[in-house]
Amino acid sequence: MVIALLLHVAQWVTSWISTALAQARGGVGACSDLVTDFGVDPDAVEIIDRAPFGFVCQASTYDGGTAMIEHSGATSAMFITSAGFAALGSAVLLGVLLAFTVTRLLASARSPRGDGGVDRWALLLIGIGVFVLPLMMIGQHLQWYAKSDGFGICPESVSGNDVLGFSVTADYLPPSLTCSGDTVTGQEFSVTQYGFPFYGFLAGLVVAAVGLALLIIVRVRSRRRKGAEV
Structure with missing residues (x-):
């Protein structure tokens, strides 16, 4: 920023x-x-x-x-660069706030008899996964900006018919780009492309899910151990 x-x-x-x-x-x-x-x-x-x-x-x-x-x-060029840094800074700030909020909420319910080391690793994975999500949203916008002209997404012809017009739209959940249009014969088409924001978004979800699953396992074992001692 x-x-x-x-x-x-x-x-x-x-x-x-x-x-x-x-x-x-x-x-x-x-x-x-x-x-x-x-x-x-x-x-x-x-x-x-x-x-x-x-x-x-x-x-x-x-x-x-x-x-x-x-x-x-x-x-x-300065304006585009400064806008890019501002967007990146906002995404990083949002990611940090989300990661901090989620991990603090989960940590507040941590069992006092649980495995502290495993708990910390689980919370770290969850924080990393949540932190990545806003960054992928910015990456999706940049991808749409770079390919809004349809190059690399929209086909030149469909079923042998030349493309008459098209538009490129961005979806954010999950991140993907869709080229929709019609040909000279009136045939409509739609092509979806998944890029690095899509796979980065899925990776963030997987990392957060692994961390959450690990945290649940630790909590369940801790409760069982406490019940056995009683």
Whole structure:
């Protein structure tokens, strides 16, 4: 979270500096691509501050329209990176809180005559399993973001017919990506892909289940031992 905050501050500073330099150079020097690509009047070029995303070069064209080119530079990359760190930090924080809450609740009911070492290992497994789940939710969102264009998921043709349109949706329980659409003949299709968030989610559930089963076994043995002593 601290890294995300620092990157966001750096994004604002970078945007202010780039805009100030562009304004110092003037519209012709800073927006030469606008003049070259659209053939606008160099004296009509206007530099608009779009902090924290750099600046925009804008000018009226000879046919009465408006042309503009965004100059975000490194600010866009900084924003994406800071947002990623913020999301990761939030997922880690949620995972820690969930793991702490679950393990503390289970530990509060621990038998005083139970095997403390086994109990600790069981609680550790449960904590690790619960901690992984929010991370896989973030991983699923990143996977959807990376493959929302359908590449690697959606087929180019179905039953020999070209795909006309499609959409990619993300499911989170369990994590998976589904490409749905239709072909040029109107045939509907749906393809589901499971990636690392799905298997990581299942692994977290398995680890937590193993820890819970181990904890139950320890508690049952402890109660039986206590009953036999009585």
